[in-house]
Amino acid sequence: MAKGNMTNKNLKPDEIVNGESKIPRPTLMRLPKYLEYLRRLSVEEEFISASQLARDLNLQSTQVRKDLATTGVIGVPKVGHGVKELIAGIESCLNWDSSVNAILIGVGNLGMAILGYEGFQNNGIKIVSSFDVKSELIRKNSENISVNCMDRLKEIIIDNSISIAIITTPASVAQKVAEEVVACGINAIWNFAPTKLQLSKDIIVENIDMYSSLALLSYKLKEYENINKLQVKE
Amino acid sequence: MAKGNMTNKNLKPDEIVNGESKIPRPTLMRLPKYLEYLRRLSVEEEFISASQLARDLNLQSTQVRKDLATTGVIGVPKVGHGVKELIAGIESCLNWDSSVNAILIGVGNLGMAILGYEGFQNNGIKIVSSFDVKSELIRKNSENISVNCMDRLKEIIIDNSISIAIITTPASVAQKVAEEVVACGINAIWNFAPTKLQLSKDIIVENIDMYSSLALLSYKLKEYENINKLQVKE
DNA sequence: TAGATTGTTAATCGATTAACAATC
DNA sequence: TAGATTGTTAATCGATTAACAATC
Numbered sequence: 001m002a003k004g005n006m007t008n009k010n011l012k013p014d015e016i017v018n019g020e021s022k023i024p025r026p027t028l029m030r031l032p033k034y035l036e037y038l039r040r041l042s043v044e045e046e047f048i049s050a051s052q053l054a055r056d057l058n059l060q061s062t063q064v065r066k067d068l069a070t071t072g073v074i075g076v077p078k079v080g081h082g083v084k085e086l087i088a089g090i091e092s093c094l095n096w097d098s099s100v101n102a103i104l105i106g107v108g109n110l111g112m113a114i115l116g117y118e119g120f121q122n123n124g125i126k127i128v129s130s131f132d133v134k135s136e137l138i139r140k141n142s143e144n145i146s147v148n149c150m151d152r153l154k155e156i157i158i159d160n161s162i163s164i165a166i167i168t169t170p171a172s173v174a175q176k177v178a179e180e181v182v183a184c185g186i187n188a189i190w191n192f193a194p195t196k197l198q199l200s201k202d203i204i205v206e207n208i209d210m211y212s213s214l215a216l217l218s219y220k221l222k223e224y225e226n227i228n229k230l231q232v233k234e
Numbered sequence: 235m236a237k238g239n240m241t242n243k244n245l246k247p248d249e250i251v252n253g254e255s256k257i258p259r260p261t262l263m264r265l266p267k268y269l270e271y272l273r274r275l276s277v278e279e280e281f282i283s284a285s286q287l288a289r290d291l292n293l294q295s296t297q298v299r300k301d302l303a304t305t306g307v308i309g310v311p312k313v314g315h316g317v318k319e320l321i322a323g324i325e326s327c328l329n330w331d332s333s334v335n336a337i338l339i340g341v342g343n344l345g346m347a348i349l350g351y352e353g354f355q356n357n358g359i360k361i362v363s364s365f366d367v368k369s370e371l372i373r374k375n376s377e378n379i380s381v382n383c384m385d386r387l388k389e390i391i392i393d394n395s396i397s398i399a400i401i402t403t404p405a406s407v408a409q410k411v412a413e414e415v416v417a418c419g420i421n422a423i424w425n426f427a428p429t430k431l432q433l434s435k436d437i438i439v440e441n442i443d444m445y446s447s448l449a450l451l452s453y454k455l456k457e458y459e460n461i462n463k464l465q466v467k468e
Numbered sequence: 469t470a471g472a473t474t475g476t477t478a479a480t481c482g483a484t485t486a487a488c489a490a491t492c
Numbered sequence: 493t494a495g496a497t498t499g500t501t502a503a504t505c506g507a508t509t510a511a512c513a514a515t516c
Contacts, residue, residue: 026507061473066507078516108347125452164455194353204451206448208442211357215265217424217438220422258482285496285497294485309499312491
């Protein structure tokens with residue numbers, strides 16, 4: 001398995017996390033895209049060049065080389081990088097070579113959608129149980145994952161060594177739910193509810209932020225329409 | 235209504251879009267957070283200071299001042315910014331002061347979840363119709379939005395002046411669906427399917443990128459656990 | 469070999485943060 | 493007034509991109 005970052009010398013102390021150098025945030029966000037691409041390659045393709053990756057993913061080849069370097073995988077000039085090595089390297093960086101246990105809270109449409117995704121097992125996370133307040137959902141199996149009432153939260157979190165809570169409740173109750181799971185010892189939250197959670201600084205929170213994305217879309221569409229208007233005038 | 239950027243002088247030509255200066259991407263992504271905060275304020279609060287906003291949203295006050303400046307709203311020293319003006323200014327920047335018509339394709343769990351959100355009307359987008367291949371869904375109303383078969387795609391897009399297509403299909407068919415809507419004249423896509431769409435450069439695409447978000451979460455959790463291990467050792 | 473690709477250093481770009489005069 | 497806040501300039505930080513020697 002690829003062990004990262006032996007190549008990096010001259011690092012300042014705070015650039016090193018437990019012997020490995022910190023990976024920049026934008027790089028981390030691109031790693032899953034490389035990984036998906038690599039996993040789709042046919043088994044015959046033994047090597048892939050950063051240049052080819054750049055072409056297919058619409059990135060700069062220098063950026064791809066830099067990104068791949070963070071995984072610690074060494075390439076071969078004129079040949080490229082070993083596909084298997086690269087997959088293992090990225091998985092290792094992201095901690096996606098094994099699965100961490102998660103629960104999901106809020107088994108509405110969104111929760112059901114996420115329980116139904118099959119990709120998570122290959123991406124470092126395993127949803128082992130889910131929760132809802134609606135009694136008609138309790139004990140009804142969805143995608144083979146049991147739905148429990150909120151009373152059993154602490155018990156199930158502890159018994160299953162849960163590390164991550166996925167919040168798919170309505171925004172109105174997300175804060176309350178977040179506080180509850182934190183009280184049960186959870187310190188990583190993946191929040192799909194469109195609301196900002198106010199929690200202690202040491203709790204890891206990642207948000208799926210629909211409205212930021214929509215803001216970009218709306219702004220680009222406005223630019224696009226303005227340009228068209230200008231062209232019509234001219 | 236706030237008309238942006240009268241204050242900015244000395245702009246290079248490519249910093250100006252139709253008479254307004256370009257808003258940086260990170261700022262655009264924060265604008266919805268300011269907007270949500272401002273909308274939640276009680277009507278009695280006439281003014282809000284950038285400093286207060288910074289405190290409540292965990293941002294730097296300089297950053298908030300810079301961000302608010304892009305909306306063109308002028309603040310009053312010692313007092314702050316008018317809340318109403320600020321709301322109008324942000325809405326105007328994002329084109330969220332009116333709604334653009336959208337369709338949604340793929341009425342599975344995820345699609346149903348999005349059809350059920352009430353926030354979109356206030357955020358520049360109105361879903362007027364939806365589509366699915368599953369015949370049992372067709373004509374069954376969900377949240378008062380009709381579900382149609384794919385045959386009616388072009389007709390409905392044209393009749394309703396649709397600008398945006400929201401894709402909530404399984405990843406396996408997202409590319410095909412995207413090509414179909416583009417063929418019907420759509421040039422803005424909001425893609426919730428976890429796959430990279432390959433489309434002509436002039437099509438506006440925004441992705442809800444779950445796996446980038448999960449990568450950050452996984453990496454932070456790994457860092458967190460490494461730090462804990464180190465502390466146990468010491 | 470020649471050409472493509474590598475890893476890395478230096479230059480550029482753009483966003484954040486610090487500093488500060490102006491202001492009500 | 494004094495203190496808080498503004499808008500803006502300058503400094504810093506960090507990521508992207510360009511350039512290039514090394515290499516199979």
